Amino acid sequence: MLSTITSGVIKGIEGQKVNIETCIGNGLPNFNIVGLASKSVIESRERIRSAIIHSGYDFPHGHITVNLSPASLNKNGSHLDLPIAIGVLSSTLVVNSRKAKAYAVIGELSLSGRIMPIDGVLPLIIAFREAGIKKVILPVRNVKEASMVEGISVIGVKKLEEAIVAINNELSEGDTFPIANYSSERIEECDYSDIKGQEYAKRALVVAAAGKHPLLMIGPPGCGKTMLAKRMPTILTPITNSELLETTIIHSVAGHLNKGSNNLINRPFRAPHHTISRAALLGGGVYPMPGELSLAHNGVLFLDEFCEFDSGQIEALRQPLEDHKIVISRQGITYEFPCRALVIMAANPCPCGFFGSESNECTCTAQEIARYRRRMSGPILDRIDLQLTMQEVRYEDLKFEKIGKDKVLDSETMSSMVSDAVRFSKLEGRDEKCGNISDKKIRDACLLGNLENKFLENAYDRLKLSPRSYIRTLKVARTIADIEQERKVSIEHLAEALGYRCSEYDIGKD
Ligand SMILES: [Zn+2]
Structure with missing residues (x-):
């Protein structure tokens, strides 16, 4: 019979939902995976066969075809092992295929049926949530990472058998397997007072x-x-x-x-x-x-x-x-x-x-x-x-x-100098850091007077600044003025900013 399991793949740093259709027909024993599957997905056939047998289930004898859809999407990654195995087992009625529809499944299988942690869990979970899926079965060692995403229930499993039990018993987060909490403690670090004279x-x-x-x-x-x-x-x-x-x-x-x-x-x-x-x-x-x-x-x-x-x-x-x-x-x-x-x-x-x-x-x-x-x-x-x-x-x-x-x-x-400067800049209506602000905005944000413009003009000629370094000097001067909590950029701020540009060694210029 035909079964469909939901899983996903990574494209860049985004997750995308993938459907895994499995059909077992009559004919010579065969196991095919189609739908733009990479070599690593094709190789999963041996892991899946061995994992199913070692977990105590029969591997079906017929002609098995697994289709990964949409077919236009490249599919890569060992995390499709578990959903394909679940697909095969729901075609043989070991897994309840109606109940399986409520879950998305991801995980790599070892030959013995243990479930190995995978990469890229977080974007996959986000993609599942966006697709309206409520529950995900995934390797237990990925649970901590996955639980960063709210609004979706994550069920961590250690063995293929546990995944089957979870689906057939319609388990949700916290039902049987312990879920580790996402920790938010801060790590103690070293301090700038360790460095003297700089x-x-x-x-x-x-x-x-x-x-x-x-x-x-x-x-x-x-x-x-x-x-x-x-x-x-x-x-x-x-x-x-x-x-x-x-x-x-x-x-x-x-x-x-x-x-x-x-x-x-x-x-x-x-x-x-x-x-x-x-x-x-x-x-x-x-x-x-x-x-x-x-x-x-x-x-x-x-x-x-x-x-x-x-x-x-x-x-x-x-x-x-x-x-x-x-x-x-x-x-x-x-x-x-x-x-x-x-x-x-x-x-x-x-x-x-x-x-x-x-x-x-x-x-x-x-x-x-x-x-x-x-x-x-x-x-x-x-x-x-x-x-x-x-x-x-x-x-x-x-x-x-x-x-x-x-x-x-x-x-x-x-650190308080930094956060005061950031707060000041936000109060002035600038949400972006000066290093990222657009060239047009920075000219307006500096509120330069005549004296300041004259000073810059001199510096531009004398130091042979490029147009880019001119703009960058303005950005640094704006940040310095933010640190000093001043609305207008002054000559002092500009001079300090220029001081950071003129490397004594003049590296890069012959
Ligand atoms: Zn030397």
Whole structure:
């Protein structure tokens, strides 16, 4: 007989409902899966056969045809194992096919009939809810992730047998299997007070956090670049529920949530190594998956040793830094991954790291330095709002604490500067962070007077700014004025913003 089971597939970061029709007819024993199924779905036949037999049920002998519809949609992923197995078993009346209609089913099967966790649960659950489905059967280790979505009942199962029992007894969430709760506790982190003597850099980090401005730190090894970047999540405004959902969807699709780890509870901090592949950084693959840039969505992306990244990857960052999304095309289908991350980069000033250092001598030749700097092209520097030149910490700076504790900025102070600035900007009617605001809006938002315009005009000629860096300077100045809670952008704000643009080393320009 014919049965239909509801399941779904992932397209980019969206879930789509799929119907699995199973028909068992007379004829030679055969097991076919049709409907644009990928190799991994076709391979599931052996797992399904073995799982059904090892769970103590008979595998039907007739001619089995499984059709995945709509046929126009590519179907990939081992999570279709369980729904196909349930489809086969409802065609043989082991599963009540009428009751099965109330459920969507997802899960991977092992040969013994155990149900393995899968990737991309969250977008699938959202798609099921939108399709009006009330109950989902899924691997027990995916329950925590799935229960983030309200308005749909999730039933976690460990074995094929449990899935059959759940359907035949019309179980709902909480009926038989324990459901873990989504935890919302915050993790304790390190603090900016751990770093002494980089107060100028901390100020720039506050500007970066308040306006979501990309930031580059250039300085010798050991000056604290990595420590400064790692503490960034301690000063960002708390993640909102909708941001958390957006980011968790991306992590879910990338398969970061099913390995027994906790759900995201904070803004993500991603720090990929410079040897990372282009696909892993930006996203890609035959069935496109989000890369590190998107995994950092609504959080921080830290690119240490920035000049060591492949020059193609550095160039490829240009578009996402402007548009905050990555677009990948595969076989006529366009996939879009959001990447609204705060990007922080760190680099040494030269291959040995000590060019311009006050305490160590640089051992690089002029050619080596020139080659090293060329990796960071003008166009990418143009898009980096804040460019800091840092020095090693001096002995006097370490004594700050003895002079007075208020001289060392700590995370609490910095974080309230950030949230005050964000609140001020919202009160002024600007919902977007200055780093993301449109070029037209920023001109109006700065409320520049004649003196300020004159000052900018001079700076534009003297510093040979590009039109893009001119606009970016305005954006940074607006954020600085927000931190100072001032409606009008003043010359001081503009001067500070320009100070963040003029890298002493003049990297990238020969
Ligand atoms: Zn050097």
